[in-house]
Amino acid sequence: MRTSIATVCLSGSLTRKLHACAEAGFDGVEVFEPDLVAAPESPEEIRARAERLGLTLDLYQPFRDAEGVCEAEFARVLHRAGAKLALMQRLGIDTLLVCSNVATATVDDDGVAADQLRRLGDLAQQHGVRIAYEALAWGRFVDDYRRAWRIVQLADHPAVGTCLDSFHILSKGHDPAAIEQIPGDRIFFLQLADAPALSMDLLSWSRHHRLFPGEGSFDLAGFLRHVLATGYSGPLSLEVFNDTFRQTDPSRTARQALRSLRWLADGAGVEEPPLPPAGQPAGYDFVEVRAADTEPVEVLLEQLGFGFGGRHRSKGVRLWTRGDARIVCNQQPGAGEARLAAVGYQVGDPDAAAARAERLLAPRVHRTTYAGEEELRAVAAPDGTEVFLGRSAGWVGEFDGGRAPQDDLGASTxxxxxxxxxxxxxxxxxxxxxxxxxxxxxxxxxxxxxxxxxxxxxxxxxxxxxxxxxxxxxxxxxxxxxxxxxxxxxxxxxxxxxxxxxxxxxxxxxxxxxxxxxxxxxxxxxxxxxxxxxxxxxxxxxxxxxxxxxxxxxxxxxxxxxxxxxxxxxxxxxxxxxxxxxxx
Missing domain, CATH: 3.10.180.10 (2,3-Dihydroxybiphenyl 1,2-Dioxygenase, domain 1)
Known part of the structure; x- marks a missing residue:
């Protein structure tokens, strides 16, 4: 499956966003209109930049308040649409997102909406563009994907299809099972977003609190399976409005976004090749405390009855143990105050876990390993904590000069x-x-x-x-x-x-x-x-x-x-x- 992301998900200028998406590994992007309007580059320059980066421009969005209006208002809609469709030709984008009307709609009539979408389809077809009609959760008359699909059916135009957005469907509590009744070739675009379970108005929830898949409470894997059952073969695209993501480094956010999409696609059975399997950890292997001076921490451990497990034969670290609980104290000049620097997990297949981490874009952590020492694979978590993936505690034998814990009161894990x-x-x-x-x-x-x-x-x-x-x-x-x-x-x-x-x-x-x-x-x-x-x-x-x-x-x-x-x-x-x- 192809991957795409809306530029609204990221901070920075439009060109910076394009570079971040390409560096992360996305196939394409949705161009959010305000990003283009604010860009100093011409549409032709944006198109050329995307081509050089290996990105397709998949969707132009949003086109608002288009249907359910009086004829005088619809004349103004057609004028706006003509300008946007010409702009899309310059960008090389062939799909326009049309949102259900939230402001100017005065006619609650599916026949009127369908007729106006049909005429929009005629205009779009002249420019080689398709119309993807989406039901906004707060649409004035059309706020349900099933009604949007009925209107598309009534429009009966080859250039008019529907766009499905997981937030607009799941935030309303609508059953996504009916998606399977839509032919896949009539779903012109798919937008995915997760969200936390919140009790607030839909517009504020959508504009500020969307999340990437796996970060919220929606069943996106089930939603995606319904979409894929239709035969949909277009991009899996992320559209996430989030105040935090608009303030953070776009390259890092783009990697986070692609990680979420790969994890979701794998859960839905469409990631190719599938991610290496990752069983849950069997337990903690160790925790590492790092500091310029670890002595105060080691004093605490000794007071709690930990035994000194010895010094590592090639690294400046000391091991403290009590039963299966192992804490490594890593004293490094310039390391600053004591902090939890690493967590080791016992996993069934470290090679598969490391391969999975690589596919999920987790940064690798370099660790010097000498002959005879156990190789421990590590990646960096978002907060910088190092995550080690090992099978057993065979590395304990690399420490010399240890002694047993001081009592048997049972702090063992x-x-x-x-x-x-x-x-x-x-x-x-x-x-x-x-x-x-x-x-x-x-x-x-x-x-x-x-x-x-x-x-x-x-x-x-x-x-x-x-x-x-x-x-x-x-x-x-x-x-x-x-x-x-x-x-x-x-x-x-x-x-x-x-x-x-x-x-x-x-x-x-x-x-x-x-x-x-x-x-x-x-x-x-x-x-x-x-x-x-x-x-x-x-x-x-x-x-x-x-x-x-x-x-x-x-x-x-x-x-x-x-x-x-x-x-x-x-x-x-x-x-x-x-x-x-x-x-x-």
Whole structure:
């Protein structure tokens, strides 16, 4: 299938957008009229530039308020159309998007609309152009793709077909199954966009909050399968109005867009060749903390009972282990404050996972490997975190001089890794982890912190072995930090051992424990133990959750969690307390 994207999806000038689309690997573009109007280049220069870049110009859009009008108004429509059709000839574009009328329509009559589209078709045919008629979700009379198709049928003109837009169909809750009743050769164009589930007026939702496939809540794979069942063979094109994408680097956004389209096409069974399969990760392999000085982090690990796993024989990194939980401390001059630099996943087929990442345009990360060392493939996530794809922990044997953990209280696995996302890459991060690692998107939550709302989107494997909350913090939040949560069978016992080794947990206010006694039927002695150790508590219908936070070192802190029963959350009610304590 051919790929295309509307220039409205990207920031920058029209020529900059064309270069970004070509660099990403798109086959063609839709030209958004305001982009052309603002361009200093002539239509002929734009056409020549696209040809040099190997791009086709697939659609000119939008042509508004064309049908359902009085004859006097339609005369003005034909005048406008004549100028646009002549312009399209200069650009070499053969399809014009005509949106259903939202402003000047005065006649709610399918016969009138069809007659006017037929006359537009006559004019377009003289210029070698086709009319693709689209039902806008907020059209004055025509707001349903099924009615738009009936009008096209009534027009009965070879140059008049329909355009299907996933947003206009799915945002209205219309059943896309009826698309299969439209002959594929009468679908002149297809536009795809995802969107979050929001309760707001359709126009604002569309103009500001569309997303690329895989970043929102629409079933775009099912939608696309209905379209392809008609025999449609035109481009799969993205039309995404989004305030963030209009402010960010167009080359990066174009790569993000093509990644989404390849992932969607693969899910619908039309990506050629298919993407290499990617099973969900079996678990975390390791987490890497990088800093100019990692000693404060290593002190925390030792206080939490981790054993020193040794120094790497060829790299300046040190390993700390506790059961299957492995944290690598990478001390590099000039690296700055401590941060989570890499996350390693255990995957069934690292070669296939790396090949899939390449097809999905994930930037490769270079890693020097010497003879006898395990090759670990890595790519960069949108926030810069390095993602390693390995089969097992065979690399542990490359570390010498280790010693065992200090106790057996059960912090044996990594429970979850919480990554803070820059606002401009948040949606891209969701798509990245869903498409590359096949992680499932859980419901999004918002937590009120002292510096504003914190949005959290959990990505996880179906078995829960990999859990990854992605947090979007308020702009300028001074408590920006990422963290690793470690599983434990006895958080109170571990906390006592850790405090005995010098750990100073994140301080929790006394008011919190008074509130615990009011909210839950807890043993007061237990609450006093938690108060003395800085342990927090949550409970739902499925179980209980006890957890402990360390103080922040640089941009990193650690958490120890104990899940009882089938508790599957992350202690969200306690997040405001934690955020306030980190800001104190």
């Amino acid at each position: 990594i429970d979850h890794v919480n990554l803070v996302q820059p606002w401009q890459h948040y949606d891209e991060a969701v798509l990245f982890h869903a498409s590359l690692l096949s992680l499932e998107t859980q419901s999004s939550t918002e937590v009120a912190g002292p510096a504003g709302l914190v949005r959290s989107q959990v990505m996880r494997s179906s078995d829960g072995r990999v859990r990854m909350p992605l947090n979007l913090l308020p702009v300028g939040h001074p408590g920006l930090a990422q963290h690793v949560a470690l599983a434990c069978d006895d958080v109170l016992g571990l906390a006592r051992e850790a405090v005995g080794r010098g750990l100073r947990p994140l301080p929790v206010p006394g008011n919190y424990y008074d509130d615990l006694l009011a909210r839950f039927d807890l043993d007061p002695d237990l609450v006093e133990q938690m108060r003395g150790l800085g342990v927090l508590y949550d409970r739902d219908d499925d179980g209980e959750f006890l957890h402990l936070y360390t103080r922040t070192v640089g941009e990193v802190f650690l958490e120890v969690v104990e899940r009882r029963g089938r508790y599957d959350g992350y202690g969200a009610p306690n997040a405001p307390v934690r955020l306030a304590a980190q800001l104190a």
